[in-house]
Amino acid sequence: MTAVLLDSLAAIVGAANILSGDDVTSRNVDFFSDETCQGLAIVRPANTEEVAKVMALCHQHQQKVVTIAGQTGMVKGGRAAADELFVSLERMNRIVELDPQSRTLTVEAGVTMQAVQEAAEAAGFFYPVDLGARGSATIGGNIATNAGGNRVIRFGMTRDQVLGLEVVLADGTVMSNLGKLLKNNTGYDLKQLFVGSEGTLGIVTKAVLRLRPAVKQSHVAMLAVSEFASLPGILQRVDEELEGGLCAFEVMWQEFFDCIAEAYPDKTLPLPPGSAFYVLVEQLSGDDGERLQQVLMALYEDGLIEDIALAQSDRQRQAIWEIRDDVETISEQLGGVGIGYDVSLPIAEMDDYINTLKANLAEADSASRCVAFGHMGDSNLHLAIAYKDNSESDKLEIDHLVYGPLKNIQGSVSAEHGIGLTKKAYLPLCRSDAEIGLMRGIKQVFDPLNIMNPGKIF
């Protein structure tokens, strides 16, 4: 049966594009673990037509399919069982069209985020979504997970960049709506369902992305702040003064900065350690940085900011970003823990939430460490936690301490990484039975045989 299916698949995509054995197991499920891929084979179609034929065949055989992209996910959304088939769009990596009048870029789903950014830039435009895995993560994966990153406060998540989609449905039907329209109120906005659906509703094969005007210059500052209560006011004032130019408002709790200082005792940091909070502020603008400097000085004079380091060069700008992005050092300083906690919660609740979490961790393990940081402007925090022996059962305890309190404060167990498998048990903390029931109903409509990434999300 399987052999017959694989032969038929080979007839569609060519034998060279059915990978098996070591070619499968030599790949990791994701970037952050050593777990290797276990599926039946990796099928690599060359175009939408081949994807459609592959899915029609799988549908006929009730063959379960896991679509993989850059394999940079965080929640095991791309894990396959031994009898499940991987579909990879890695050969579908063409830029289809850049339309300067509509200011859109149409791409195949296997193109990387970085290739999209570069194609936009080469034509004098800007694709704003950005994250560390830009060289591997593909647009298809970004859409499947509604990737966010560092500039959401100004430009939104991947959802906000997608104007049109071409999708192959579970039965091989090609659903194409590659319009370049900012406005289109014609029935239910189906593309919104595919964005963030983690491969459970269909395979995105092409997308029309919205481009923005080219960005001229980046102005970056790091702030030291003594009280959490000052942060929302700083965010609001900076955002107001920069009039849409604020692109990042990244907060690091003291422990974050301490970890960096501990790891690099000889390094000159932009600000001295010891403050309760550090904030990275970035403005993208063609101005001379005067406005950012002025509003920060005003906040300093008002006593809301303790200290300011304003980057005066590309090197300094980069040095500030490197601190914020150095999650590897945070992980190492905490004994190799992952940075898998990615929650969102109302800003007004953040201080209490983190303090309570730390207290709860310390109660069971006085040597525990909890490093909080993230996109405060987007209500999104990441956490790195060292607790007891960091064993699997210890991690379950952390899960409960991290996720449990979110329910009552209308937070979310996943701000940007998605649910996949690792957060599935916690979905009911932020989605009601009614919501999950509707999700199941939608899944049934799109994929009645349950062959598209089965068992993920719910």
Place this chain on the structure above:
Amino acid sequence: MTAVLLDSLAAIVGAANILSGDDVTSRNVDFFSDETCQGLAIVRPANTEEVAKVMALCHQHQQKVVTIAGQTGMVKGGRAAADELFVSLERMNRIVELDPQSRTLTVEAGVTMQAVQEAAEAAGFFYPVDLGARGSATIGGNIATNAGGNRVIRFGMTRDQVLGLEVVLADGTVMSNLGKLLKNNTGYDLKQLFVGSEGTLGIVTKAVLRLRPAVKQSHVAMLAVSEFASLPGILQRVDEELEGGLCAFEVMWQEFFDCIAEAYPDKTLPLPPGSAFYVLVEQLSGDDGERLQQVLMALYEDGLIEDIALAQSDRQRQAIWEIRDDVETISEQLGGVGIGYDVSLPIAEMDDYINTLKANLAEADSASRCVAFGHMGDSNLHLAIAYKDNSESDKLEIDHLVYGPLKNIQGSVSAEHGIGLTKKAYLPLCRSDAEIGLMRGIKQVFDPLNIMNPGKIF
């Protein structure tokens, strides 16, 4: 049966909140027609609990329900048959909470757009969606239709302002997700389905809206442009120079300006008539208007702009906007036709599309007139058309000429007004069978008895 149901409804909301007879028929289905409401009664619940009880009862009785809001729609989405029941949230018009830290406003769905704008402003914030019917249109209606308006290019449509929703489903289940989170990737984003669903999937009872920093000043200019081919470049250059400050890029074809000039021969217009295109540009910013002036001067020197009128006062600013907004005069000059055509199409196709449309109209009626204008920056055009006797059968001919060509250029028959009843026949021009099939499947999941605004959209 009906009497029993009405008694039971009265027991839920109070007899005074069941309107019937003249209290129903004295209302118009929408602002732009004389069609009066024909439903069984108007039920006016006071809170979510009452809405839930009303829907549970209607579900039990398989009673069809049409939710009405500000009744300012354009596509008969709020028309009810004689045996259908209106539910109005006009008593649910409270501002629930303004959270300055999360920069959100939580409201009941019956609150007007204007009340939301005012509540935001009073707290030093800005709610960006705006349209002429702001005093009547409610947030519930805005969400049901994904209202757009004049500032979409910068701030997006209503969809982009909605962070959380509370919805009563067809069977009376309350689905509440009133989180204040910018980022929340936890399964399918169900709220996106309700936005733009025109009352067919549930009744939105509350919403969490995203607020923006207060806006300081408006700079407005009107431009005269001789060639369509110059417009995309002007848009791109202005948008780039204003760095996110561009809020409106409204294009009026020559006939629009001619109509205004004809109607007010004694009025001093900001620019002389006779140019092929007029553009209203608005920047919202705290700067002194220097940047807008500079980029416009540069475009003038490059020969892309024929003439510029830069508003120097609030009065002048208002005068320019009044021209763009004066669709009533356009309608009158064309003999009282409606302004119901609201299409979107790629900018690159607009010139050909309008020229072909005019030629086709003129072929059948040499005295026909076609006035095009709209939010070019959003790919959205409105059309006012005088053709033959403007009879119902003439309108069908216009429909075919306006909507027909959109299919091949991946345009949309409804940029912002929705589908309702009047555009239902044309939905297949911009949505495939596969898409409409999925919409029907979703409808079946949310409303298996088909009692929520039945027969609308598809």
